[in-house]
Amino acid sequence: MTTIAGEPVPRHGARIFAIWLVLTAIAVPLIVLVLGPHLPPPHMTVESVDQRNANIVMTALLVPIALLVLVYFIYSFVFFRETTDAIVDGPPIKGHAGAQLLWIVLTSTIVLALAVWGSYTLIAGAHGAGGGQGPDPAAKPTGYQHALPVQVIGQQWEWTFRYPTYGGIETRDLAIPEHTLVAFHVTSLDVTHSFWAYELGVKADAVPGVDNIAYVNPRHTGLFQIRCAELCGLWHGHMSKKGRILASSAFQAWISAAQKKNASIVKYLPKYSRVYYPAPLRRAG
């Protein structure tokens, strides 16, 4: 108990800090150990693991900040409320230079640290983090020259895929081999779509006239969900299908079967190109 003008005053600040410390000590381990493994995206690729780690770090950092404000507000509702009907003025405190300075320093430190950490993980650690980087990626993973190119073509309202290193065949199914760096070249024939492979941690806008590149490193085999994440008209919600990560031998078998199936039609396809310009748009119905 300190005193102000002879009146004993409880040490509100110390109490609030203690409550916050206890709650944070409980919350942060829970977030990291219990909630963390359930945060998205599922860990099928190196990129999605990086994204999940980013989500865990930020949740663990932001929840204590939220708790501090909440604990303070609830404490003040309980202890700083007017219990009578009378309208009585509180102490005329207009500010406190030290508290303001401390707040500015603390928030700036957190924000700058987040920005530096985010930039580092984006460029050096995660090599673009599975996001579309445009035709000339700034963050290239090692061995990007040998990545398997897969062209993803968005059109109203279907995804198709071309494999330029396998004769430029076009398929309606997406399959990629395990443990092989894949470069998705995302483009569109009509309006803007966004290629979202949830479990892969890949999202890249499909933009007409643009070759939008995203790298991904599959870690193990399985199914993943493909969706469109940018409103593209009437059947936007229906542009979803399952893709597959296959073991290398299974991928080879699949792609040669697809090549055989495509053999008779591949000559009718336009020549493989980074972008395509179909006839100028007409108004759709």
Place this chain on the structure above:
Amino acid sequence: MSATPIAAQPPVWRRLIGFNMLTGLALGIGGWFLGAWIGGQMAVGHPYLQGTDQNDVGIYMGYLFAVIGWLVGLGFANYPIGRLLGRAPSLRHHETGSWTRYFRLCTDHKVVGIQYLFGVGIFFFIGGLNAMLMRTELLRPVEQAWPASQYLTLVSLHGTMMIMMTSAFILGPFGNYFVPIMIGARRMAFPRIEALTFWLVPAAGLILLSAIAFGGIATGWTGYAPLADEGRAGMDAYVMSFILIAISLTLVGLNLMATILTMRAPGMSWTRLPIFVWSVLATSILMALAAPVLVASMTMVLMDRAANTSFFVASVGGSQYLYENLFWFFGHPEVYILALPGFGIVLEILPVFARKPLWGYRLAVAGMLGVTLLSFMVWQHHLFVSGMNAGLRPFYMLTTELISIPTGFIFLNAIGTLWRARIRFTVPMLFALAFFFNFLIGGLSGIFLSDVPSDVTTHGSYFVMAHFHYTIVGGLVFAFFGAVYYWLPKMLGFELNETLGKIHFWLFFVFFNLTFFPLFAAGFLDMPRRVSTYAPHLQTLNIFVSASAYVIGLSMLIFIANLIWSLVFVRQPAAENPWVSRGLEWQVPTPVPIENFDRIPVITSGPYEYGVPNALPVADFAPGALPAAGR
């Protein structure tokens, strides 16, 4: 100013025509047909206009002439024509009169404020109704209630209407009504422009609603370009209404800026300016600088659609990145146009019911100006995965995260103001405190979106949608209702029922959080925005969200019931200063006289001097009686 002569009674023919909403509507409809005919004539001989199933030139000309007819019918041409004929300038005949002044051109800023309150309120409820219909569709994971095209139109109308109307949600009603009173002025700097800004809003709203009759809108509120070029005639309604709203916002911004800069009463120094007025000033800067960019980008869409230009058509040399960048260069300051007035309202309300001075006044001002500056430097965070130059991403990540520093100042102001306060939980105070809870979640969830690795998952998903509803609904709309409960007794002269107000608050607050918090999870679990079909395993979550959303709708009905009950049936006149506030706006009589003050007051003290020993009253209303007070 007070020497303005009282205008003579207008001639009989003018009183018969009336120059009110009805004449406006009549001339507007006539203008539509005239413009559509002219547009039809213009299209003759241009096969690319006649070759499609619609003539966009005719539609745009129709809308243009309809707006001109609407404004002429309301009487906006009378003053310039009168001046050309040599009549003396006068505002007075616009400022007197009966209840009918609410339905015609009126240059009294208080009338415009109330026009805005009800006009924007009506569109807010239409937009809210759209949300209820959307949530009905999402009760099941397959198409069921509406066909896909109608669902998309609902999504687009909800988004567009809410963004357009809530841009003027606080500056329209409360900015127009209270800023002149709070700075000790009798009117706004440009009263006729002020009236114009309001009357463009119903025109824009009605044009937007006309999209329903013209094949709907399929692009959402963002109207991304190649898709917008494909759209049917409803898209023309979107373009035209957004242009009108952007013109209105620009003029609102310029008008309020001029008013605050030049018309403050003697003694109203920058450090005595109410914090709400500071937030209006910051917002008006954003409006005047950002909204013209929207006019430009919408005009390009208009040209692409009507005149076959190719600003955004990739196959003939255009780029949709141009649209995305122009749109978000407007669009991101726009979200702070929505947020900043909310900061102002809650910091205005907090000291009154904490009975303490606003803690860290200068920090709050710095925070608002900092947000204003930074908000022009963050727009490309909407384009992190768009294929923009990837080397720019760390910069926009940094600026986006930096903007949380000045926003954090507002939280520190609240924390300091509540410290050892005497909090009274009135209805406006509850809304102001809920603002901080909601905005805390909204702001912190924004950090996930600013970090590129986690944005890759959350971009374009329900996570984004939950995030901006937490900031706009949880922030702006809660602040709006705080302002309604706080200021309506002064604006309309009657008390609102407190019990109904508290029921409204608790239902809204609890079910707002139950609606939008689960949507963060929906986004994390792979649900994209703007879809009418979704993964079946998310159905339980969506049913829960829809049910909560309906309760939000119910809480709004309780608010309307409260308005009708208090204003029509009980009619308990409000006290002049029911909250015992020091604000200048509470020291004037209720109802506020037409020119606000008999004499321009001299401001003698700041508005938040609660508990300060020997604090002077906030203003001297009969300057001259005291020797040289102030400054």
